[in-house]
Amino acid sequence: MNPSVLVTGGSRGIGAAAAVLAAQRGWDVAINYTRDAAAAERVAAQVRAAGRRALVIQADVAEEAEVLAMFAAVDREFGALRGLVNNAGVVDLPARVDEMSLQRLQRMFAINLTGSFLCAREAVRRMSSKHGGAGGAIVNLSSAAARLGSPGQYVDYAASKAGIDLLTLGLAREVATEGIRVNAVRPGIIDTDIHASGGLPDRARQVAPMVPMQRAGSAEEVAQAIVWLLSDEASYTTGTVLDVTGGR
Secondary structure, three states, X not given: OOOEEEEOOOOOHHHHHHHHHHHHOOOEEEEEEOOOHHHHHHHHHHHHHOOXXXXXXXXXXXXXXXXXXXXXXXXXXXXXXXXXXXXXXXOOOOOOHHHXXXXXXXXXXXXXXXXXXXXXXXXXXXXXXXXXXXXXXXXXXXXXXXXXXXXXXXXXXXXXXXXXXXXXXXXXXXXXXXXXXXXXXXXXOEOXXXXXXXXXXXXXXXXXXXXXXXXXXXXXXXXXXXHHHHOHHHOOOOOOEEEEOOOO
């Protein structure tokens, strides 16, 4: 039986790249999406083309009932879960903090931070030796914004990702003796469509000159780090936040 991994926000960008690469490295993959079922099915087709099983699951990670149903579906289809990629996340239109509405802040933290906590909780309940599990690995998606702050644009997003960094460190130490490793990847400027959803479709190209390597990264480059952290090659790595930022 192949190990199975759940990738939240797996229908596009970094999540899709991680799902496909994980399949190529021997994982069965559950692909979570919120709205675009067709995109998720295209990722699933690539997983199956790599010879691995794929499960497509619609769920909003900010809704506890939907998270519980998602993990139950993975249990039924794949059995024991060995990996979680906490990738689902959003940005919003550029704004100063004094312009941000309560609705914006609640959405940002519900999806980016609370959703990651809920998914990590359910993964630990399945993986931890304390609960009879066989161990596993959790990889959280942070952002270079967590240490840069994103002033004038996305301070709320940056704060949510700083929370991911601390979730990673605290949870890693909490379950270190229970067979679970918890790490994070902190991407920099990556050329995906998340910038368009934040109202800045050309951001990757515009910001590239600020990166020491003078270019934006690709989703596939971030996926390499994610899948390595999932793998046994990273067996002595936990509580680590790995920058994939081109030196920024």
